[in-house]
Amino acid sequence: MSSTTNQPPLLEVRGLTTEFATRAGAVAAVRDVSLTVRRSEKVAIVGESGCGKSTLALSILGLIDKPGRIASGQVLLEGRDLVGLSESAMKTIRGKTVSLIFQDPMGALDPIKTVGAQIIDTLRRHQPGLSHKAARARAVELLREVEVPAAERRLDDYPHHYSGGMRQRVMIAIALANAPDLIIADEPTTALDVTTQAQVLALLERVVADHGVAVLLITHNLGVVAEFCDVVQVMYAGRIVERGPTEAILARPTHPYTQALLESIPDPARIGTRLRAIPGMPPDLSAMPSGCAFEPRCFFGHGREICRTRQPAPVEIETTSGPSQVECHFATERAARASEVAAS
Amino acid sequence: MTGRDIPLLVVDRLEKSFAARSSNPFKPSREILRAVDGISFTVLRGETFGLVGESGCGKSTAARAILRLVEPTGGRVTLDGIDVASLAAEPMRKLRRRMQMVFQDSTGTLDPRMSVRELVEEPLIVHGIGDAATRRAKVDAMLELVGIRAEFANRRPHQFSGGQRQRIGIARALVLEPELVVLDEPISALDVSVQAQILNLLKDLQEKLGVSYVFIVHDLTVAEFFCDRLAVLYLGQVMESGSAKELFADPQHPYTLSLLSAVPRVGAKTGRRTVLEGEVSPLGSGASKGCVFRARCPVGKDRAICAEERPALRPHGTADHTVACHFPGELSLAPA
Amino acid sequence: MLRLISGRIVTSLISLVGASLIAFVLLRLTPGDPARLFLGQFAGEDAVQALRAELGLNGSILSQYWIYMGRFLSGDWGFSYSTGQSVAGLLLARFPATVELGLFAFFFAFVAAVSCALVSVYRRGPVSDGGVRALSFFAQGVPPFWFGLMMLLVFFEGFGWLPGPEGRLGLRIIPPPTVTGLLTVDSLLAGDWTAFKDAIRHLILPAVTLGLMPFGFLYRLLRANLEGITREPFITVARGRGLTRWAAYVRHALPNAFLPTLTAAGLLFGQLLAGSVLVERVFVWPGAGALVTDGVLKQDFSVVQAFILLSAFIYVLTSLVVDILAAMLDPRVAQSQGGGR
Numbered sequence A: 001m002s003s004t005t006n007q008p009p010l011l012e013v014r015g016l017t018t019e020f021a022t023r024a025g026a027v028a029a030v031r032d033v034s035l036t037v038r039r040s041e042k043v044a045i046v047g048e049s050g051c052g053k054s055t056l057a058l059s060i061l062g063l064i065d066k067p068g069r070i071a072s073g074q075v076l077l078e079g080r081d082l083v084g085l086s087e088s089a090m091k092t093i094r095g096k097t098v099s100l101i102f103q104d105p106m107g108a109l110d111p112i113k114t115v116g117a118q119i120i121d122t123l124r125r126h127q128p129g130l131s132h133k134a135a136r137a138r139a140v141e142l143l144r145e146v147e148v149p150a151a152e153r154r155l156d157d158y159p160h161h162y163s164g165g166m167r168q169r170v171m172i173a174i175a176l177a178n179a180p181d182l183i184i185a186d187e188p189t190t191a192l193d194v195t196t197q198a199q200v201l202a203l204l205e206r207v208v209a210d211h212g213v214a215v216l217l218i219t220h221n222l223g224v225v226a227e228f229c230d231v232v233q234v235m236y237a238g239r240i241v242e243r244g245p246t247e248a249i250l251a252r253p254t255h256p257y258t259q260a261l262l263e264s265i266p267d268p269a270r271i272g273t274r275l276r277a278i279p280g281m282p283p284d285l286s287a288m289p290s291g292c293a294f295e296p297r298c299f300f301g302h303g304r305e306i307c308r309t310r311q312p313a314p315v316e317i318e319t320t321s322g323p324s325q326v327e328c329h330f331a332t333e334r335a336a337r338a339s340e341v342a343a344s
Numbered sequence B: 001m002t003g004r005d006i007p008l009l010v011v012d013r014l015e016k017s018f019a020a021r022s023s024n025p026f027k028p029s030r031e032i033l034r035a036v037d038g039i040s041f042t043v044l045r046g047e048t049f050g051l052v053g054e055s056g057c058g059k060s061t062a063a064r065a066i067l068r069l070v071e072p073t074g075g076r077v078t079l080d081g082i083d084v085a086s087l088a089a090e091p092m093r094k095l096r097r098r099m100q101m102v103f104q105d106s107t108g109t110l111d112p113r114m115s116v117r118e119l120v121e122e123p124l125i126v127h128g129i130g131d132a133a134t135r136r137a138k139v140d141a142m143l144e145l146v147g148i149r150a151e152f153a154n155r156r157p158h159q160f161s162g163g164q165r166q167r168i169g170i171a172r173a174l175v176l177e178p179e180l181v182v183l184d185e186p187i188s189a190l191d192v193s194v195q196a197q198i199l200n201l202l203k204d205l206q207e208k209l210g211v212s213y214v215f216i217v218h219d220l221t222v223a224e225f226f227c228d229r230l231a232v233l234y235l236g237q238v239m240e241s242g243s244a245k246e247l248f249a250d251p252q253h254p255y256t257l258s259l260l261s262a263v264p265r266v267g268a269k270t271g272r273r274t275v276l277e278g279e280v281s282p283l284g285s286g287a288s289k290g291c292v293f294r295a296r297c298p299v300g301k302d303r304a305i306c307a308e309e310r311p312a313l314r315p316h317g318t319a320d321h322t323v324a325c326h327f328p329g330e331l332s333l334a335p336a
Numbered sequence C: 001m002l003r004l005i006s007g008r009i010v011t012s013l014i015s016l017v018g019a020s021l022i023a024f025v026l027l028r029l030t031p032g033d034p035a036r037l038f039l040g041q042f043a044g045e046d047a048v049q050a051l052r053a054e055l056g057l058n059g060s061i062l063s064q065y066w067i068y069m070g071r072f073l074s075g076d077w078g079f080s081y082s083t084g085q086s087v088a089g090l091l092l093a094r095f096p097a098t099v100e101l102g103l104f105a106f107f108f109a110f111v112a113a114v115s116c117a118l119v120s121v122y123r124r125g126p127v128s129d130g131g132v133r134a135l136s137f138f139a140q141g142v143p144p145f146w147f148g149l150m151m152l153l154v155f156f157e158g159f160g161w162l163p164g165p166e167g168r169l170g171l172r173i174i175p176p177p178t179v180t181g182l183l184t185v186d187s188l189l190a191g192d193w194t195a196f197k198d199a200i201r202h203l204i205l206p207a208v209t210l211g212l213m214p215f216g217f218l219y220r221l222l223r224a225n226l227e228g229i230t231r232e233p234f235i236t237v238a239r240g241r242g243l244t245r246w247a248a249y250v251r252h253a254l255p256n257a258f259l260p261t262l263t264a265a266g267l268l269f270g271q272l273l274a275g276s277v278l279v280e281r282v283f284v285w286p287g288a289g290a291l292v293t294d295g296v297l298k299q300d301f302s303v304v305q306a307f308i309l310l311s312a313f314i315y316v317l318t319s320l321v322v323d324i325l326a327a328m329l330d331p332r333v334a335q336s337q338g339g340g341r
């Protein structure tokens, strides 16, 4: 870790492993994951469906329920370990220091309580001194801030009166309510169409800048990562396989998975050709390959002895915009080759 | 495209309206919601025609009206010269074999109690095609084509991933050897990597079988990559249409440009964005005169003619590029 | 909402007419001539004919129904020929006891089902799960009269904690003046604390016995709903806002899980009233149940018919109230009536 200050980072996850008990025994959905989020930093976690992004997010907030459990590791929030804290200790952190924005805009709000009631409840839960009237006024302010038209009137509407995009704005308002230091946003725009996604992202970008909040953004859309985040962590089968500055990693991915993910995006420059899809499917968590988890699908390492048998360790790579870490046996070689290509 | 330029599908001023009840029970009012408001386009054999637009702009309704899964309230749809709306029940049933649909989420359309083989065989049985042996051969060939291994054919839908279920949905539609398949957001619910697999699959199948697609998407990058020609819809009306190449090289309509700029892309820096404000609000806009896009249009919001006169679809430049705007080309994507 | 309610009232009226018509026709089809039964074996044929004419028994079944309903609505429910008393008087004297028992049984079933469902979903352990599940199977399977007897054996004979089968009040307690007919309410109105406590003590065992089956049913329904709702994203989001898991379950999961069970709960309450006969027997409860069993055995038409009508009325009324309540509590119902997506 190349931390320049001696202040602890806002969030530091160390060696986190989260398991689910299944009939086939315990499967680890998150395997030995470490990551750091500094103040006001925008960090992305990208990866395919089922790779453990949501599990990681929920583990950080201590929201993993049976049959899941955090098997090992630490979640340090400003140096304080959250793993193992009781519900009553966590409830003062959730919604206050760290808040959560959830994917499904249709299901993330209680359908039989008004939007206002849910915002006001969030406010008063963490600010016991706040009168109902003051909380209501603050809720209107929050709705205005997230650009919900006619905020005062819309406060007493139920979630089903809101469109998908408007609900996601409400979620952002709730997340901002108690001036958090960190917002964990689990696929906040995945269910929205492109224009609404652009609106919601622009809003999130603005409020995050205004309040100096750090964001951990979970998505499978690399375009969103490119536009929104400073740092990206690429996740595959429960592990972070590549991390570093967004610009460098998206321009010159070192890990074969990152490269394959980027190449599977339809690129108008290659109309008429086939897309470079990643063959096969992510591995079954209860039957992981013994070597590199990506080996069966890897265009680079598939069939290589070392990839089949040994799990790669993280390798530090220097990029133009800072250091990155890559979990691949051929990381150094591939990085060198990539910079040769770039130089020529 | 030589030799196959006779259009397979002709959609002519298609309309579908719903009677929308107001949500205020104490003030009942009846409004007409024009979900599809006079759409025309043609689809050639072996071609992919795209319908793009925001959520609620009427893409699915148009698809359903074309296949007569809902009765259109106006206009004509002809498949290979046959007027679809005029058909009685039995000839309609026969025609259905020639036009099929694939949905965004196949899960809902796959009976969880049936095996994959039964699911793919069902349309053949419904249309009385072949005996058991030929049907089985057809089903096995189709499953292989969509990349479901034969040993999985006895599994049930829930034992497959979302991408694989979408393959099953595609197999079900294509096993009847239709000439036209309407794909309603077939990849929107899937991962990027799986999206690529399905898009490749659809391209391969089109090459092998010569089928035409009507392809519904809201992601313009995918439309640009996948469609030969397309129409951009807003509130049930065509704003701009043409060949994908032309339309994306030289977009004219402010709505097309806004949609394009909304797609977050790797490798393109921000700043070029014209974030579209507001939302699609289907009620009350269809009846009024003027341009339907006016309320959200960065160009025509305050212009008199846009409020007064509905712009007709007019050809722009070469080929079949058409635009419905009084001020085409005024908005551009030049970096800010 | 108004449309919903008025529509619901119309269907309620239709079901009332339907239920009364079916009951009427069925009872008329059973063998036996009511006029003959009333006058006895030795009455002359002309006397019987005269009575038939007076009772309106000679017309078509529909006209008979018409006459009967006309009288019923004006408060004339006929005479019980086995006792010679007015049916209205007989039933109204005993119905409140049945209603009071039903209310308490329902209250018990409801509170027990909600708490058991919440706790078993919250704990998610195999022990609490299995335990409560066994209890609910037992509740739905056990014969009420046997269970009632067992309860009496344990709590009355064994421990002597609760009164035995002696009706609604102890022998030495003076009943409060009748206002509603519900002893608990009347004693409170009269400020008679002793009578109130005694009435409650007498209600416990029969109410638990009668409420056992609905408890099992409601519990399983509620639990299944709760299980589903607790996996909804808004529960996770509520916890992310700072609610503990328990608070999120109680404040967000429970109301959502509860709404769809409301209708079933209303129907259960109707059934409780009609189904209390056996329990009333065991606890010597002076309710309408005994009256009706007697009525059936003695082919005492007017009693049975009035009881069926009265039950149907209460049944339809509760389900009406419950449906309107559900519509008012669920903001989405009003919407689904008014179009939208």
Ligand SMILES: Nc1ncnc2c1ncn2[C@@H]1O[C@H](COP(=O)(O)OP(=O)(O)OP(=O)(O)O)[C@@H](O)[C@H]1O
Residues within 6 Å of the ligand: A020, A021, A022, A029, A047, A048, A049, A050, A051, A052, A053, A054, A055, A056, A066, A067, A068, A220, A285
């Ligand atoms: N309650 C559970 N029991 C067993 N396995 C689970 C449970 N919850 C999640 N998993 C498994 O953990 C893995 C990671 O799931 P997770 O939801 O974190 O993925 P994700 O990356 O968020 O995917 P998506 O993009 O679909 O949301 C999956 O393989 C999933 O099957």
Ligand SMILES: Nc1ncnc2c1ncn2[C@@H]1O[C@H](COP(=O)(O)OP(=O)(O)OP(=O)(O)O)[C@@H](O)[C@H]1O
Residues within 6 Å of the ligand: B018, B019, B020, B033, B035, B053, B054, B055, B056, B057, B058, B059, B060, B061, B062, B218, B282, C340, C341
């Ligand atoms: N059966 C119906 N009754 C009334 N209105 C309807 C009905 N079906 C669709 N609509 C309305 O018609 C409009 C167009 O809907 P449609 O589903 O065609 O949009 P879409 O472009 O497919 O959107 P999405 O991207 O969300 O699927 C919407 O405003 C919708 O509310």
Ligand code: SF4
Residues within 6 Å of the ligand: A255, A256, A257, A292, A293, A294, A295, A296, A298, A299, A300, A301, A302, A304, A307, A312, A327, A328, A329, A330
């Ligand atoms: S370690 Fe081998 S298999 Fe794994 S990503 Fe690197 S090259 Fe591919």
Ligand code: SF4
Residues within 6 Å of the ligand: B254, B255, B291, B292, B293, B294, B297, B298, B299, B300, B301, B303, B306, B311, B324, B325, B326, B327, B328
């Ligand atoms: S006609 Fe006017 S309002 Fe409509 S799109 Fe063109 S400029 Fe905008």
Ligand SMILES: [Mg+2]
Residues within 6 Å of the ligand: A053, A054, A055, A186
């Ligand atoms: Mg997830």
Ligand SMILES: [Mg+2]
Residues within 6 Å of the ligand: B059, B060, B061, B184
């Ligand atoms: Mg649609």
